[in-house]
Amino acid sequence: MKKAVHFGAGNIGRGFIGSLLYKSGYDIYFVDVFKELVDNINKFKSYNIFILGNDIKKEVVDGVKAIHIDDEKNLLKAIEDADVITTSVGVNNLYGIGEKLAYYLERRFEKNDLPLDIMACENALFATNILRDSIYKNSSETLKAYLDEKIGFPNTAVDRIVPNVDIEKETPIDVAVEEFFEWDIEKDAVKGDFDIKGCELVDDLEPYIERKLFLLNGSHATTAYLGYLKGYKYIHEAILDETIDKIVKNLQLEASFGLNNKHKIGIDKLKEYSDKVIERFKNPHLKDEVVRVGRDPVRKLSNGDRLVSPAKLSFETGLMPENILYGIAAGFAFDYKDDPKAMEIQESISTLGLEETVKKVTGLDETILIDKIVKKYKELKSGKIK
Numbered sequence: 001m002k003k004a005v006h007f008g009a010g011n012i013g014r015g016f017i018g019s020l021l022y023k024s025g026y027d028i029y030f031v032d033v034f035k036e037l038v039d040n041i042n043k044f045k046s047y048n049i050f051i052l053g054n055d056i057k058k059e060v061v062d063g064v065k066a067i068h069i070d071d072e073k074n075l076l077k078a079i080e081d082a083d084v085i086t087t088s089v090g091v092n093n094l095y096g097i098g099e100k101l102a103y104y105l106e107r108r109f110e111k112n113d114l115p116l117d118i119m120a121c122e123n124a125l126f127a128t129n130i131l132r133d134s135i136y137k138n139s140s141e142t143l144k145a146y147l148d149e150k151i152g153f154p155n156t157a158v159d160r161i162v163p164n165v166d167i168e169k170e171t172p173i174d175v176a177v178e179e180f181f182e183w184d185i186e187k188d189a190v191k192g193d194f195d196i197k198g199c200e201l202v203d204d205l206e207p208y209i210e211r212k213l214f215l216l217n218g219s220h221a222t223t224a225y226l227g228y229l230k231g232y233k234y235i236h237e238a239i240l241d242e243t244i245d246k247i248v249k250n251l252q253l254e255a256s257f258g259l260n261n262k263h264k265i266g267i268d269k270l271k272e273y274s275d276k277v278i279e280r281f282k283n284p285h286l287k288d289e290v291v292r293v294g295r296d297p298v299r300k301l302s303n304g305d306r307l308v309s310p311a312k313l314s315f316e317t318g319l320m321p322e323n324i325l326y327g328i329a330a331g332f333a334f335d336y337k338d339d340p341k342a343m344e345i346q347e348s349i350s351t352l353g354l355e356e357t358v359k360k361v362t363g364l365d366e367t368i369l370i371d372k373i374v375k376k377y378k379e380l381k382s383g384k385i386k
């Protein structure tokens with residue numbers, strides 16, 4: 001039986017990656033920092049995936065095991081034998097995982113010289129490259145030669161909305177998901193012979209990952225930030241608000257111009273994709289909280305992420321991305337107290353001021369865009385947008 005090691009047994013790890021690996025016949029080892037989660041996976045060994053549509057379907061993922069990140073002995077054994085390694089831990093955690101993987105791969109190399117693919121399944125552009133670079137940075141010259149020859153680092157785009165579960169569970173590790181899923185993988189970077197059913201191997205990942213990050217995650221974040229400001233708890237409520245719906249749809253159009261200019265995907269195709277995304281946001285059964293979708297605005301408002309990146313892309317085509325800038329401005333107004341990264345931005349606004357904070361977080365240097373974000377932030381705060 002082929003073995004898969006997956007770092008991050010959270011929502012997408014269990015609700016999506018775990019599901020496809022299981023259906024493809026892999027023996028799954030989850031690795032996590034959260035001890036209680038690791039213990040529960042080892043206790044129950046099985047979990048349910050509730051697929052939330054107009055009716056609820058249930059799938060079972062069976063025979064799973066978990067390893068705590070500090071359990072060196074078991075982690076070494078799992079990595080030595082792995083046929084595929086995946087992550088869904090949050091892009092900022094990839095640096096630390098890269099360091100650990102370098103250590104374990106050096107040891108695997110002494111025992112197993114079969115090829116292996118390592119894929120980061122995170123919402124970020126080319127996340128596997130970040131993980132790969134971190135592994136290389138921590139590698140000896142001998143290990144680097146082994147990596148060059150035997151280890152594939154395909155980038156991926158993963159898409160399935162997996163909210164924090166809000167239904168009655170049968171085990172504490174059950175998850176709830178939407179029906180839709182898409183997993184695109186860079187074909188030419190694959191070195192092993194993994195066979196994951198349901199994923200798609202693509203020649204050029206960039207159009208896929210940018211389309212997903214800008215049209216889905218950019219509009220998701222904007223729905224969340226505007227929804228939060230207007231007092232909605234859930235995404236499906238926020239997207240039914242006429243003002244939010246209009247801004248989000250126009251944001252998708254602006255991002256589509258940029259995407260089409262770069263990748264020649266076709267405006268009609270991008271519109272079709274965008275419309276499906278909005279329908280997915282409207283799913284009332286997911287009960288996806290705006291504070292989950294808006295989490296970590298420092299990351300979401302950074303230069304290469306879901307809002308600033310498409311804003312720059314569409315600005316470069318000669319268009320003023322007014323609605324994407326609303327999304328960014330709303331992100332700066334996201335003052336959710338339980339989100340440390342939202343609080344970091346709020347503290348920066350109080351000490352450095354808004355304009356300096358916008359420059360620092362977004363990395364933008366186009367004065368016109370910065371001025372517009374500041375203006376829109378003030379409009380949002382003064383309640384001008386109803």
Ligand SMILES: NC(=O)c1ccc[n+]([C@@H]2O[C@H](COP(=O)([O-])OP(=O)(O)OC[C@H]3O[C@@H](n4cnc5c(N)ncnc54)[C@H](O)[C@@H]3O)[C@@H](O)[C@H]2O)c1
Binds near residue numbers: 007013034069096097
């Ligand atoms: N939930 C979704 O709808 C969704 C969809 C697509 C992609 N993603 C992406 O997947 C990633 C995870 O998102 P999520 O929603 O599953 O979050 P989550 O918080 O539910 O899960 C993340 C898991 O990673 C674990 N973790 C953190 N640091 C770790 C480390 N160093 N080693 C091992 N485990 C570690 C956490 O304990 C947690 O269990 C993010 O990059 C996110 O953007 C999420």
Ligand SMILES: O=P(O)(O)OC[C@@H](O)[C@@H](O)[C@H](O)[C@H](O)CO
Binds near residue numbers: 123295296
């Ligand atoms: O996971 P994040 O924080 O990058 O983004 C929040 C949501 O937009 C995201 O989790 C989506 O639900 C997911 O990307 C859908 O595929």
